[in-house]
Amino acid sequence: MTRYFIRTQSKAHFSALSPMFKESLSYVSRSEPEVVIADLPEEEANRLSGEGAELIPSRQYEPFPIQPTDYIYQPLEHHPRNLTDVLRHNKADQAWAQSRGAGVHIAIVDTGICGSMAEFPAAKRSPHSWAASGLGSAWTDMRGHGSMTGGVAAATTASHGRYNGVAPDASLISCKTSFDDTELYQIYDHLIQLVTSGKIGRLVVNNSYGAYQCSPPAISLTDPFPAIVQRAMTRGIVPVFAAGNNHVVVCANQPSACGPNTIWGVNSVDDVICVGTVNENNVMDQPPASPGGYTHRDSSRGPGQFAHRTTKPDCVAPTYGEVIWGCGYTAMEWWGTSGAAPQVAGLAALMLAKDSTLTPRQIQDIITQTCVALPVAASCAGSGLIDCRAAVAGA
């Protein structure tokens, strides 16, 4: 038996067809009465075709592969905290008397940003944004993730948005990608040209993506994408990378352990700033609210596949509560290390707005030297919790 869509020429044609198959009907279309669905043996199907009916065999579709992020970001009905509390926690609000990020651009390499949110008014949205072919406007975000990272870095309440990000006066360049490294290469190619041509001034790039795996990926630092990220730094561009979410659920490591290493690829290069995450109480080994779910204990551990001078992550930032997600707001237990990295990207923008001559290395050094130390090994939390007020003061 095969299931068919059966399309007749008219209601009269349907009535004129052999009556036998009508006992096999499983469905009659409401909007198209000439279309029915039936399970038929081959002989009956051939007979109906001979009577002028069009038979279309049914087709089995498969679900699209589920993205890791579908599991990692679980919305809660309510959380007592939000992005404003996180910005008090990392002392961004205390840094704004010294700098709010004006004149500095932050590129968000991500799933796009919802440009209709009040937190991203026209003045904040750079015309130099970029979108990979086929993904639509850089200022749309069907996934939600890029609006989260962009909002944490540089949302503003100036146009009646609900939240400020760390650098509320910085400009955003949305770089929308499907995270194929050929696109990532082109994004950095584009950004380097913007800087070297003088179209924009100082630039920070947030990179909240990477490899979900437990053993070293086959990546060389001379591959095109890692190589162009390193070249961007020689042009004064400041790349900030999320450490990853590999420690417990993905790689089955002990939550309290500060190893083995699960920070891979260019995210682990010495001169990029690599960021992990902690909870409201500055810890990263507690179980999730939902058994088996992801939370802060999944923050990837160092020292980093390619780190030599530094131990990755360089630092950690807190993530919890309600945050911008897509074209709205979502409360979550954590925001992944994806939500931690843009806090540091915003912090770098605050520092550059205060002193535009700082090099990427100086920014990394000041941020790590002003961290609040945490009682865990460096391969868990690096130099500790970021302190935006102290870091901007030191810039």
Added chain:
Amino acid sequence: MNGFIIFKTPDAVEKFLASPRITNLKSDAQFERSAQDPLIIFRKVLPEELSTIRELAGQFGGDTRESIQYHPF
């Protein structure tokens, strides 16, 4: 399939792109040049075409590498 072809010189890029074996590919394959590097990004290449591209790139000193897919953290 997407990926990179990394050449040693801009001249090799020109020769590769001008080759009839590339311009006559049957698929919708796309080749984009880097603004900064002697490098070509290819997209929409059929798996059966990859060996042709790899072989031709090799004739001009090019190294072919398939793309890596990352995911949001």
